[in-house]
Amino acid sequence: MKRAAIISKPGKPEMGQVVREVTGWLRQHGYELAMDSVTAGFCEGCQPTERAEMIRQKPDFVMVLGGDGTLLATGHDVARAGIPIVGVNLGSLGFLTEVKQDEIRQALETIDAGRCAVSLRSMLECRLLRNGQTIATYEALNDVVVNQGALARITDFDLRINGQFVSNYKADGLIVATPTGSTAYSLAAGGPILAPDVPAFVITPVASHALTNRPLVVRDTDLIEISMKASREAAFLAVDGQQGMSMADGDILQCRKSELQVKLLKLPERSFFDVLRMKLKWGER
Structure with a gap:
């Protein structure tokens, strides 16, 4: 059984649409889902799972919807379990949550196909x-x-x-x-x-x-x-x-x-320097 966990940042106006897209895709592709209360609030018929229980279930990955702060809080919890994290940026800068909203489907397809790169963070x-x-x-x-x-x-x-x-x-x-x-x-x-x-x-x-x-x-x-x-x-x-x-x-x-260590899942075609150039707007005038 494939398993995924979803953790979301509260107070984001676009969160409902994003949660429906993510949960819909994962269910269509046979994933059993666990989610926090924020995510469950946007998912019809879904029940929230406590963070400790979510980790105990050992999902294949955790998808964080929000910003770097949300991912940092999640990283502390999942590091001991060795569960990979993928971050979707719904915040401002987002060095850690580097997947953009319009790249969610691409990221999910890449993860499901086992083609995601893993970046080990000390x-x-x-x-x-x-x-x-x-x-x-x-x-x-x-x-x-x-x-x-x-x-x-x-x-x-x-x-x-x-x-x-x-x-x-x-x-x-x-x-x-x-x-x-x-x-x-x-x-x-x-x-x-x-x-x-x-x-x-x-x-x-x-x-x-x-x-x-x-x-x-x-x-x-x-x-x-x-x-x-x-x-x-x-x-x-x-x-x-x-x-x-x-x-x-x-x-x-x-x-x-x-x-x-924290395991971050990355899109394989995007390097660290691509992220720097994109986030810091290097070379732009």
């Missing part, structure tokens, strides 16, 4: 240490960001790589990004773009108070440690813009390559 494992004890653990597909949240205050960080002191940063924040996340917040903060299969991470300061502080590319085998120095306000740790917690003076954030 993740970050992040541990927050307080007084030498781990108080939180996260996995990030895009990035982890330490900043002052809504407060526009400079924060004082020390950066160490494999235990060796690198630099002190006085900045609005510090980003640790995967190659996948190098086209997200890190890019907006002046960081470089890494191809998805480059074995590296990017450390990018946000609005550094020193002109000599520049983004740093390190190996994905390195242990990255960010420690907070004395601050009048607590900093905030954000993971993929989806979850996080406050950091106190003396806390240490450790980031290293995770054992988990």
Whole structure:
């Protein structure tokens, strides 16, 4: 039995039409469907499935209808199960959800025929240490960001790589990004773009108070440690813009390559550089 799961972003006016197109095609081609409550609301006679149960059913793939944020949230859930994800962009930019609305049928046909390319995306494992004890653990597909949240205050960080002191940063924040996340917040903060299969991470300061502080590319085998120095306000740790917690003076954030990977299904005729050119409008005037 072929199985597919569908997860949709709420509040999109075109979602009803898209859901009907996707579910209609999949049913016609013999797929058993599982879907979240948003998707089920647009599908006559459909019942929603809890996310945990959806993953337990081990679908052949998960189709995400929405934007990169929806895919990031889904990626955290399905990475451990090794379920591939295909993203349909109904948002704005959409580096991860690269299938356009008018390409849905083409994408489904390609997946069903087994011709989709699989892009393995590395993740970050992040541990927050307080007084030498781990108080939180996260996995990030895009990035982890330490900043002052809504407060526009400079924060004082020390950066160490494999235990060796690198630099002190006085900045609005510090980003640790995967190659996948190098086209997200890190890019907006002046960081470089890494191809998805480059074995590296990017450390990018946000609005550094020193002109000599520049983004740093390190190996994905390195242990990255960010420690907070004395601050009048607590900093905030954000993971993929989806979850996080406050950091106190003396806390240490450790980031290293995770054992988990996210499997993204891609149209075989479209390269990463095609996506960059299309999304960033390179060469246009």
